[in-house]
Amino acid sequence: MRSKSITRAAAVIAAAVMFVGVAGAQVPAASPLPADPAQAQRERQISQPYNNAPVWKEIRSGAPQFTSLPGRETNVLIQSEGQTWRAARVPISTAGGFLFALALLGIIVFYTWRGPILVQGRPTGHLIRRYTSSERIVHWTVAITFVTLGLTGLVIMFGKSVLLPLIGYTLFSWLAILAKNLHNFTGPVFAMALPVMIVMFVRENLFRAYDWPWVKRFGGMLDRSGKSEVPSGKANAGQKVLFWLMVVLAGLTLIVTGLILDFPNFNQTRQTMQIANVVHMVAGMFGIILASAHIYLGTIGMKGAYDAMRHGYVDESWAREHHAFWYEEVMAEKPAHGLDAAPPAPPQHRIA
Amino acid sequence: MARMKFLCDAERCIECNGCVTACKQEHDIPWGVNRRRVVTINDGVPGERSISVACMHCSDAPCAAVCPVDCFYKSEEGVVLHDKDLCIGCGYCFYACPFGAPQFPQAGAFGVRGKMDKCTFCAGGPEPDGSQAEYQKYGRNRLSEGKLPACAEMCSTKALLGGDGDVIADIYRQRVTTRGKAAEVWGWATAYGRPDAKPGQPGAPGQPAPAPTGGPKT
Numbered sequence: 374m375r376s377k378s379i380t381r382a383a384a385v386i387a388a389a390v391m392f393v394g395v396a397g398a399q400v401p402a403a404s405p406l407p408a409d410p411a412q413a414q415r416e417r418q419i420s421q422p423y424n425n426a427p428v429w430k431e432i433r434s435g436a437p438q439f440t441s442l443p444g445r446e447t448n449v450l451i452q453s454e455g456q457t458w459r460a461a462r463v464p465i466s467t468a469g470g471f472l473f474a475l476a477l478l479g480i481i482v483f484y485t486w487r488g489p490i491l492v493q494g495r496p497t498g499h500l501i502r503r504y505t506s507s508e509r510i511v512h513w514t515v516a517i518t519f520v521t522l523g524l525t526g527l528v529i530m531f532g533k534s535v536l537l538p539l540i541g542y543t544l545f546s547w548l549a550i551l552a553k554n555l556h557n558f559t560g561p562v563f564a565m566a567l568p569v570m571i572v573m574f575v576r577e578n579l580f581r582a583y584d585w586p587w588v589k590r591f592g593g594m595l596d597r598s599g600k601s602e603v604p605s606g607k608a609n610a611g612q613k614v615l616f617w618l619m620v621v622l623a624g625l626t627l628i629v630t631g632l633i634l635d636f637p638n639f640n641q642t643r644q645t646m647q648i649a650n651v652v653h654m655v656a657g658m659f660g661i662i663l664a665s666a667h668i669y670l671g672t673i674g675m676k677g678a679y680d681a682m683r684h685g686y687v688d689e690s691w692a693r694e695h696h697a698f699w700y701e702e703v704m705a706e707k708p709a710h711g712l713d714a715a716p717p718a719p720p721q722h723r724i725a
Numbered sequence: 726m727a728r729m730k731f732l733c734d735a736e737r738c739i740e741c742n743g744c745v746t747a748c749k750q751e752h753d754i755p756w757g758v759n760r761r762r763v764v765t766i767n768d769g770v771p772g773e774r775s776i777s778v779a780c781m782h783c784s785d786a787p788c789a790a791v792c793p794v795d796c797f798y799k800s801e802e803g804v805v806l807h808d809k810d811l812c813i814g815c816g817y818c819f820y821a822c823p824f825g826a827p828q829f830p831q832a833g834a835f836g837v838r839g840k841m842d843k844c845t846f847c848a849g850g851p852e853p854d855g856s857q858a859e860y861q862k863y864g865r866n867r868l869s870e871g872k873l874p875a876c877a878e879m880c881s882t883k884a885l886l887g888g889d890g891d892v893i894a895d896i897y898r899q900r901v902t903t904r905g906k907a908a909e910v911w912g913w914a915t916a917y918g919r920p921d922a923k924p925g926q927p928g929a930p931g932q933p934a935p936a937p938t939g940g941p942k943t
Contacts, residue, residue: 411767411769411770414767414770414771414772415770415771415772417772418770418771418772422772423905423906423907425735425774425906425907425909428735428766428767428772428774429909429911431766431767432766432776432911438764438765438766438768439764439765439766439768440762440763440764440765441740441742441763442742442745442759442762442763444757444759444762444828446825447759447762447764447825448764449764449825450764450766450776450778450824451823451824451912451915452822452823452825453823455787455820455821455822455823456787456821456823458791458820458821459787459790459791459821462791529793529815530793532793532794533792533793533794533795537794537795542794542795542796542808542811543810543811545794546794546796546810546811546812546813549793549794549813550813553813553814553815557837635835636835636836637816637829637836637838638831638835638836639836643819643820643825646816646820647820650817650820
């Protein structure tokens with residue numbers, strides 16, 4: 374009951390944040406009201422006819438003036454924010470790039486040192502359903518679109534310094550056009566799938582009291598013997614943190630800023646798009662770095678994790694070792710003899 | 726070698742939009758795209774000023790700096806040009822440009838941007854001078870024919886000057902001396918650097934403007 378209303382509240386908040394963000398960005402540059410400045414100019418024209426300084430000051434301020442030509446901000450003679458944006462992008466993208474490289478390096482080092490997280494006990498052959506097919510469809514929709522967006526985004530952001538010197542202007546331009554279009558058309562699909570995923574997965578990602586010991590010992594992940602794993606619910610504290618930071622925070626930020634950038638036909642001002650671009654860049658790098666850790670643990674980093682999301686089922690001993698509280702919960706609901714004794718390979722004999 | 730610049734005399738511009746029309750006519754520019762525009766300050770008030778603005782062909786061009794495919798290059802005359810074959814239509818140059826010069830014809834639904842289009846100082850693009858391909862993408866290459874930009878040539882009050890920076894600055898200086906006022910040249914500090922900038926600041930005299938990026942054409 375409680376979690377249901379929380380789910381609903383989360384959905385409402387997510388929708389509201391998106392609506393406000395997108396709606397707020399659509400305000401076009403309006404002409405200033407000809408109130409006092411005009412009167413001041415009229416008087417100045419009499420007292421100081423040769424003084425053009427106020428005019429130049431007004432031009433330099435970037436305030437909208439009058440023009441008979443239609444178009445986005447054609448009435449602004451000069452905008453200085455572009456210079457700020459140009460200057461801000463360089464350190465942000467450089468830092469983002471190095472952090473990403475560092476994250477990949479960290480994963481490689483961790484894998485070499487720790488190796489994959491294995492299941493200690495022998496597989497029992499009893500399978501427990503971990504994700505429903507709709508949960509998996511939504512997860513993979515988000516996953517595939519996110520990876521597409523991440524890779525194409527990296528091409529647009531770092532291609533000029535990384536790929537262009539290697540493959541040359543013509544080929545890189547072709548690749549960048551492909552990347553831009555993939556990015557722009559995959560974005561809206563991601564924007565539709567992610568909120569659904571948040572609603573579906575928010576319940577199992579609410580923090581519980583037993584998450585604290587997990588955080589304190591980092592889930593026992595740093596123990597190479599793999600024998601000191603901290604018990605957790607359906608999602609462990611690490612997964613929960615990842616859910617709130619990567620999926621909710623970074624994901625929703627990317628959607629709001631991405632939609633602002635993707636639909637320039639709403640006459641957004643340049644400043645709106647510059648801010649959206651910088652926020653998009655930061656959130657994107659943040660999301661990509663977290664996703665690298667998630668993808669690592671979901672594939673080669675942990676045995677059985679990929680199958681859980683691919684087929685939806687996990688072995689009993691996998692559940693007992695990696696998500697002890699969830700396993701107990703499932704077993705309390707289902708009597709032990711209810712578990713399927715079929716071999717784990719074909720994914721059709723399922724009951725739980 | 727001449728360094729091509731634009732100069733708009735705000736004391737002379739009468740907002741006739743002749744430059745805009747001349748440009749559209751010369752280059753056969755599509756509907757919805759204006760490479761040049763006229764903006765009026767204090768419209769309808771005594772002392773109103775009008776200024777014609779297009780790409781100023783900056784020394785340290787922000788568009789070239791932010792372009793993700795590095796499609797901009799500089800001609801020998803200091804004209805900032807771009808290669809439409811490389812352009813991906815991302816709009817970054819439009820975010821960065823102080824003058825709002827880059828234009829995007831809408832090429833698809835939902836405001837999908839086409840290849841960027843902007844003032845070429847009537848100097849065409851990377852294709853061979855005067856070729857049909859160059860005309861279709863960038864418009865006429867008047868500079869290669871020994872002519873100056875159509876907008877400035879067409880200006881009825883000679884408010885808009887386009888040409889070698891030293892020559893047009895001299896013309897302007899003469900005007901200022903004659904009329905005894907209005908020495909300010911609009912946009913030059915932003916586009917061509919500031920002689921009074923402190924060392925280290927962008928556009929400082931001792932600091933050479935960043936070399937034009939390699940660009941598609943060497």
